[in-house]
Amino acid sequence: MTAATQPLSPAPSVEAALRREPMRLKVPVASLLATLLTLVMAATAHGETIFRISTSADVLQVTNPVLPARPTLLVLGLAAVGLTVVAFSRARARRPVPTWVGPAVGAVFVLAFLTWAGAGRTSVMPLVTILSSTLALSVPLVFGGLAGVVGERSGTINIAIEGQLLAGAFLGAVVGSVTTHPWLGMVAAPLAGVMVALLLGLFGLRYRVNQIVVGVVLNVLVLGVTSFLFSTVLSDDSDRLNSATRLPVLAVPLLSEIPLIGPVLFRQTILIYLMYLAVAVLSFMLFRSRWGLRMRACGEHPKAADTVGINVMRTRLNNLVLGGALAGLGGAFFTVGSGLAFTKDMSAGNGYIALAAMILGAWRPLGTPYAALLFGFATSIGQTLAVIGSPIPANLILMIPYLVTVLAVAGFVGRVQAPAAEGVPYP
Structure with a gap:
């Protein structure tokens, strides 16, 4: 039998390959x-x-x-x-x-x-309250997660989100209180986040200090400075410097009157609507624009980006500043967004949970809100159960959001891969 007429050996079946x-x-x-x-x-x-x-x-x-x-x-x-x-x-x-x-x-x-x-x-189980609280509690997590996405997609590890949230809450409260206009407090909050981001850029990018170490140090620095100012300056004249001001609720006509959905999505403050806009714009810009392509190039292969004429240092710093502004805006939720005066350590670890939301969202602007809503929902459930009375012990209820965070990060999601050059100094 010639080679041309010799029957071919049977290829392994797809089923057999799948079984392996x-x-x-x-x-x-x-x-x-x-x-x-x-x-x-x-x-x-x-x-x-x-x-x-x-x-x-x-x-x-x-x-x-x-x-x-x-x-x-x-x-x-x-x-x-x-x-x-x-x-x-x-x-x-x-x-x-x-x-x-x-x-x-x-x-x-x-x-x-x-x-x-x-x-x-x-007692009644208030679904509208739970869902509205979930959305509100996720606001600093979404803004913080987006700050992490913008920074790490360009190659900078932003551990300082916790400090940026806290600084935004502080400056937003002070400006809103002094001017008696919460809108001005909301505008000032991103500036505090930008200042923290510039310090991270100075030491982490310019002087090439380990970015994780710098981020942790900045978190401690902001916590110490705001706590000191709260105990000395703000406490001496709290009526003028630290009074509670709140952004007004803006209801979308017709949509806000829909049962269940309306109060949750369309009867909120401007911070919620800005969150919708930020997620939509960044989702489009990151993967559908030249700006997003250059950002991702700096985070994946900065040498190749530099070869085609992209200024890697400037791109990373600009995106770090943008991330700081987003995180500072998220910090405004704790004060002018919630109608509360500033207190020590208001962020309460939300910056680190925002980093977890960013990782669970696979470093994508559209994936981060889903993870943030999960954590916000866990916190809202804990608060609701504490109010209506529950057979679950109170201490366990307080642990719910953190247990959800640990379990989610521990492996209840698929594997995700960080940008290849994040945290790697260049040049």
């Missing part, structure tokens, strides 16, 4: 745990849960639904079982689990948890 691939069990295992917890809650629940899904300002008033806790949890448990079966069957076949499975399991578990927590109680 390791199973990806993160989503299936997480779904299984959520399902088991839902079934446990169904077994221990009793009474009814009352939800509030509209406010007095809504044109269309919706009667508060009253759900029997145990039957509702059983239905949600069956839905979780179905989703878990789908996840394990896809993983067993070595095929990717559909992207909608994870969010669906999360939604089912959250609804089950709220139903269980409010079961048998006279």
Whole structure:
């Protein structure tokens, strides 16, 4: 038999190749745990849960639904079982689990948890309040995460987000109080973030000091300076220098009157709307503009960027300043955005959680808000449970947002890769 007529050896089948691939069990295992917890809650629940899904300002008033806790949890448990079966069957076949499975399991578990927590109680589970609080609490995390994206995409590690948030809160409170105009306080807050960013650029970029060390030092510096000024200057004349001023709520006509959605998305302060705009603009500019291409080139391969005429140092510094302004604007939420006077350590670690949100969002402007909303929701749930009374111990409730942060960063998301040249000095 000639070589031309000799039959070819059979190629390995696709099925055999897939069987050699390791199973990806993160989503299936997480779904299984959520399902088991839902079934446990169904077994221990009793009474009814009352939800509030509209406010007095809504044109269309919706009667508060009253759900029997145990039957509702059983239905949600069956839905979780179905989703878990789908996840394990896809993983067993070595095929990717559909992207909608994870969010669906999360939604089912959250609804089950709220139903269980409010079961048998006279108090109402305020869904509108929870969701509105989630969005508000995510504002500094989103702005801080966007600051990290802008800086690290251009090659600079910005650990100083915590300090930028705190400086923005301080200057926003002082300017808003002195001028009695919270709008001016909101405008001044980014300037404080820019000043911290310039210090990071001076030492981290100009003098090539380790950027992580500089960022941590700046956080401690801002905390010390603001605490000192609060204890000395602001406390001596708090009525003039540190009074509570608040940005007005701006309701979007018609949209703000929609039950549940309207109060949450379209009955907010200007900071919320600026957050929407910042996410949209950066998502487009980062991947659809020359500016974004140059930024990403400086963060991935600065030598190649320099070869084609891009000033790497200037690009990194400009983006670091932009990130500082974004973080400072996020810091304004703690004071003029919330109607509170400045207090010591108001940021309370939100800058570090913003870094976690940036990482979970894969260094993308559109991915960062999802992670920030997760952390904001965890904080909102903890606050709500503390108010309505819950079978969960109070100390554990306070730990909820930080537990969610640790679990999320520990591996409940896919692997993400940082920009190749972040933190690497150039030239």
